[in-house]
Amino acid sequence: MARTGDPFDAWVRPHLAAMQRYAARLTSPAHADDVVQEALVRAWRRWSTYDAGRGEPLVWLLAIVRDRARRVRPRQVLTLADHDRAVELHPEDIDVTRALDGLSPRQREAVDLYYYVDLDIATIAELMGCAEGTVRATLHQARLALRQLLEVEHD
């Protein structure tokens, strides 16, 4: 097992925050720990298969997080039935959360990775398996769609 100063620990540590955010986005902040724990175990076992010359470790780790997240539980969707939380939520946040659910899966993934997980375009492109231009276009389309969805919300 990894110990402080262990190579695997040092290698994965810079990426832990992004892994946690991604896991929280795919499931919920409350379940992120479980997902990241399982992802770390998996990454540690498969660490020998990773080639640093072939790609960024962050992308490799996030792909494992994504895989693990599918097995934990589905994304917790905020609904107005969460009345306790809704009282403390900014009204704008409620609208945006609901509008995000109206995006296509690809658009939602790009928005989550760019805004919430806070990744750069190149990393997102590698993670989504597409060109950087595609990511930018997807984000643009998502913003257009959100504008329409939010305008409908306020009608």
Place this chain on the structure above:
Amino acid sequence: MTDDIDRLLRTQAERWRATVPPPPDVTTALRHGRSRVRRAQVLAAAAAVLVVAGGLAAGIGLLGHGDQHGAHPAGPRPSTTPTSTGWPAGAVPWRPLAATDPTLPSTWLPASPDPADAAGVRPCTASDLRASTGPGDGAGGTLYRRIVLTLIGSEPCRLSGYPTIEPLSHRQRLDLPIEHQSSPDALFGADVPVKVAPRQPAAVTLAWAVSHSCPAADNDHLRVTFPGIATAYTVTGFGMSTCDQGEHAAAPLLVGPVHPLSSTPARKTSPYDDVTATGDLNLTARADQPLDFAVTLTSKHDLPLDPCPDYTITTSAGESSYALNCAAVPHRDAQGRPYLPAGVPVTFAMRADPGRASTPKFLWWLTTPRSALVLVVGNLTVTGGSGPAEGTVTGTVSLTGGPAGVADTTDVDGTVTAARGDGLTRTAPVNSGTFLLSLPPGHWQLVVRSQQYDGGTPCAALAPLDLAAGASTTIAITCQRK
């Protein structure tokens, strides 16, 4: 046009990130990790097993889904013989030039206000500042409070660092852990000196997971002491806390440093920010005919096309990237480089494989350094076509062999690319060792790429797959580790 949506998302995302707990410790995670035996989904029906040797695919210029730049554009290859009059007279001719992924010029604009403005300004005293709490907001059970520091007089002063916060409940100090936070934007701000001036207030952001802090407490006030200022300020607190069943700990009070109330973060800019693209992409095309259209680029300023940018076209057939035909642009600058003259529209002829399906996402865009796009979007209607129905290929991918003691891997993630002899390619993701491809009939070569296999080296099938029109077949691909 979507800048307001961009700002909205950034703001909400910052608030959401503050609700995400810190990641687990690596050592603890590995100690408590569970071992699961995962088996990829085994597909029923007959399967052709292809034993694969490591190495590159031979004779096929295939690239993975993310590799758009190389000797061949990833995607269908339209004929270069003009077949339609979709190109206006005077348009820069279309050529299928391989994308080169050039590094286009860009610069960083500094953040505003510049922290250097605070240099040489006298330190603030208690008599310089008035503290008030701005409107709070929250997300996911966390409330935010902003303490705004307004200059009382007219002479600017300097303030920096983290304030000391004492959460109070009926004048008694609440025992809450305090954690310092910072961020590059104005949510918490960066820990840099701040010049407080007339109409330029400073602020401190506090956050507390008020719905997840036990035991319940009534934080009615906050006592705030700023670095270098002896006098404490008392402001409104977060109010009553609650917690969910199973929660036991007091949530930490997050405290940001003194930062400008209004600020603009550093951002990247490039000459392409002032380029617009226009074109009529609301078109109708035949499924078996190349689609000719035109895109016009207009720059507000003289823009040298050196290096020459790439562009990408997306239809239902997939996406193809090419280099712009800069050499054929009729305008030259003083250095002899092709360029877009300021305010002069330059039209480029374009050609694409329309695919077989209509799509509202017929996209053309220029690859530029910023997230702002030089983009044209259209609705493509595809009609006719004499081709037969597509079939489906469902498959599994596993890794075998390698050093002694290394187990077979069936839970493989990556991509699979199918290529036909006429240059048509399709790519699909491989998730947990399984994939699904929809392909026209023909003779297909499949290549798998996964970081788990030799760091992404293509794993090529030796035997091609023959797919009949409308047929469904399964395949198991085994990549032999070296």
